[in-house]
Amino acid sequence: MCGMTQVLTIGEVATRSGVAASALRFYEERGLIESDRAGSGHRRYPRAVLRRIAFIVFAQRVGLSLDQIAGELAKLPTDRVPTGRDWSRLSGPWTELIDARIAELERLRSSLGDCIGCGCLSLARCPMANPYDRAAGHGPGPRFWLGDRP
Amino acid sequence: MCGMTQVLTIGEVATRSGVAASALRFYEERGLIESDRAGSGHRRYPRAVLRRIAFIVFAQRVGLSLDQIAGELAKLPTDRVPTGRDWSRLSGPWTELIDARIAELERLRSSLGDCIGCGCLSLARCPMANPYDRAAGHGPGPRFWLGDRP
DNA sequence: GTAGAACCTCAAGTGAACTTGAAGTCAAGC
DNA sequence: GCTTGACTTCAAGTTCACTTGAGGTTCTAC
Numbered sequence: 001m002c003g004m005t006q007v008l009t010i011g012e013v014a015t016r017s018g019v020a021a022s023a024l025r026f027y028e029e030r031g032l033i034e035s036d037r038a039g040s041g042h043r044r045y046p047r048a049v050l051r052r053i054a055f056i057v058f059a060q061r062v063g064l065s066l067d068q069i070a071g072e073l074a075k076l077p078t079d080r081v082p083t084g085r086d087w088s089r090l091s092g093p094w095t096e097l098i099d100a101r102i103a104e105l106e107r108l109r110s111s112l113g114d115c116i117g118c119g120c121l122s123l124a125r126c127p128m129a130n131p132y133d134r135a136a137g138h139g140p141g142p143r144f145w146l147g148d149r150p
Numbered sequence: 151m152c153g154m155t156q157v158l159t160i161g162e163v164a165t166r167s168g169v170a171a172s173a174l175r176f177y178e179e180r181g182l183i184e185s186d187r188a189g190s191g192h193r194r195y196p197r198a199v200l201r202r203i204a205f206i207v208f209a210q211r212v213g214l215s216l217d218q219i220a221g222e223l224a225k226l227p228t229d230r231v232p233t234g235r236d237w238s239r240l241s242g243p244w245t246e247l248i249d250a251r252i253a254e255l256e257r258l259r260s261s262l263g264d265c266i267g268c269g270c271l272s273l274a275r276c277p278m279a280n281p282y283d284r285a286a287g288h289g290p291g292p293r294f295w296l297g298d299r300p
Numbered sequence: 301g302t303a304g305a306a307c308c309t310c311a312a313g314t315g316a317a318c319t320t321g322a323a324g325t326c327a328a329g330c
Numbered sequence: 331g332c333t334t335g336a337c338t339t340c341a342a343g344t345t346c347a348c349t350t351g352a353g354g355t356t357c358t359a360c
Contacts, residue, residue: 010306011306011307022350023348026348030347040307040357041307041309042307042355042357043307058258062255062258065347098256098259101255102256104211108248160337161336161337170319173319175339191326191337191339192326193337210317215317216317217316
């Protein structure tokens with residue numbers, strides 16, 4: 001309650017991070033975060049955990065699964081508190097991921113304008129959307145539209 | 151197999167749309183699509199169903215749940231095959247949704263550059279990220295970062 | 301010293317979006 | 331006419347990311 005403590009309880013971490021205590025325990029179980037224990041068995045977190053949690057929340061919004069996030073976090077050094085440099089190494093591939101996701105959404109938006117707008121949002125008729133249907137009988141359908149087929 | 155048939159079997163719809171037959175049955179159960187039945191009990195789909203399925207796949211990528219999509223689809227006229235105009239009425243609100251999602255991702259990307267880059271991706275220290283932690287003890291943490299707090 | 305809040309573990313439940321399996325029917329080619 | 335594959339229903343299983351509940355302990359404040 002002091003506000004100047006160096007270690008945080010699970011409740012403090014929960015309110016500061018906006019992540020429920022139950023979720024924090026779950027993340028720990030999955031190896032995404034760690035905690036020290038007080039003599040009583042209560043969890044004690046170093047402040048650095050907040051950065052880790054922020055990273056987890058970020059990564060989820062970008063679309064990574066907890067397993068993928070765990071994989072990323074595993075790249076951080078365990079023998080010391082990660083530096084800004086350590087974190088920015090992790091974020092490199094992200095920029096591409098975010099860019100790709102944005103590009104997909106922009107493709108969707110323009111399909112909406114071009115395709116739904118012109119009345120051809122039909123897999124059967126829109127050649128732009130799905131040339132495979134014209135060839136009839138194979139092809140991935142909407143996936144093409146969504147950029148899954150290079 | 152003819153390729154010129156006016157009605158499609160579930161297998162044909164599956165290959166043309168890229169959506170598994172089991173998923174199509176599931177969508178039907180959830181009221182997202184409909185089918186006629188052959189005398190045998192086998193499903194027969196009008197070609198127009200492909201447009202509906204495309205819409206479903208689109209909407210999912212944008213981030214809508216099946217329930218929300220069902221709500222959107224319910225706005226289409228049931229007494230006739232929907233026109234391009236009908237579809238574009240549905241897509242109006244989407245553009246905003248997509249824009250909002252893109253804006254969030256751009257916010258994330260720039261946070262990565264500005265915040266992880268400068269080494270302050272710490273909820274405890276970055277005032278840009280989370281002023282609430284300075285006030286200590288309340289506030290939503292990362293949510294602020296993600297734009298959930300207006 | 302006692303009430304109540306906050307914490308603990310462990311098991312089970314939730315909801316979304318499907319998939320899988322069992323047991324059977326129907327259609328097409330030879 | 332028979333095999334093979336595509337289809338049918340219905341119930342149950344799966345994955346993900348948690349939450350909820352039971353039953354018990356610990357901390358804080360008065």
